[in-house]
Amino acid sequence: AQSVTQLGSHVSVSEGALVLLRCNYSSSVPPYLFWYVQYPNQGLQLLLKYTSAATLVKGINGFEAEFKKSETSFHLTKPSAHMSDAAEYFCAVSPNFGNEKLTFGTGTRLTIIP
Amino acid sequence: DTGVSQDPRHKITKRGQNVTFRCDPISEHNRLYWYRQTLGQGPEFLTYFQNEAQLEKSRLLSDRFSAERPKGSFSTLEIQRTEQGDSAMYLCASSLELRGGPNEQFFGPGTRLTVL
Numbered sequence: 001a002q003s004v005t006q007l008g009s010h011v012s013v014s015e016g017a018l019v020l021l022r023c024n025y026s027s028s029v030p031p032y033l034f035w036y037v038q039y040p041n042q043g044l045q046l047l048l049k050y051t052s053a054a055t056l057v058k059g060i061n062g063f064e065a066e067f068k069k070s071e072t073s074f075h076l077t078k079p080s081a082h083m084s085d086a087a088e089y090f091c092a093v094s095p096n097f098g099n100e101k102l103t104f105g106t107g108t109r110l111t112i113i114p
Numbered sequence: 115d116t117g118v119s120q121d122p123r124h125k126i127t128k129r130g131q132n133v134t135f136r137c138d139p140i141s142e143h144n145r146l147y148w149y150r151q152t153l154g155q156g157p158e159f160l161t162y163f164q165n166e167a168q169l170e171k172s173r174l175l176s177d178r179f180s181a182e183r184p185k186g187s188f189s190t191l192e193i194q195r196t197e198q199g200d201s202a203m204y205l206c207a208s209s210l211e212l213r214g215g216p217n218e219q220f221f222g223p224g225t226r227l228t229v230l
Binding site for chain 2: 009032034036041042043044045046049051090092094096100101102103104105106107
């Protein structure tokens with residue numbers, strides 16, 4: 001079975017500081033990995049996805065993530081936080097075959113300090 | 115294209131009542147998923163349709179739950195004899211199956227169910 005673990009249910013950073021949200025995965029086969037963002041009262045929006053084409057993945061809104069097989073990690077980073085980045089972030093994994101259902105982590109709420 | 119829509123956005127019901135939710139996927143998408151999200155948790159997979167065929171159901175989907183996707187377009191999720199534990203956000207997502215995946219799932223805004 002596949003799973004993801006997000007370390008830190010709440011992360012606070014100052015505006016302009018580095019954002020680092022952690023995600024570790026467990027999978028017996030090469031997975032697809034995703035980061036989604038959820039703003040209040042809105043649906044989940046895809047930030048970026050890893051499909052084995054490249055280990056460093058760039059997404060929307062200046063976010064990127066690096067797939068590290070040796071560490072089974074897929075951490076999300078952004079060099080400089082903006083107030084609009086305040087939201088809930090979910091890491092997810094899916095098999096690379098079949099119905100591709102997503103298995104989500106428990107989420108990390110990101111707060112930006114002015 | 116207006117994206118994935120869900121109706122209603124909010125539903126309050128009394129324990130024991132039946133409720134039905136509707137999801138309209140992006141028009142050309144052949145795959146449709148239902149997830150459930152409880153407070154403080156990530157979404158959990160419930161069921162999946164490829165066109166009109168329901169191909170997988172999670173063990174979370176008890177016999178009180180039923181989902182349909184007649185004609186392979188919109189989908190409905192019905193909960194019979196609701197329980198307080200059914201209170202959650204019910205999310206619908208759709209995707210277009212393409213070779214060489216993964217196929218991005220587009221999520222609707224969800225239906226928030228409160229069972230009193």
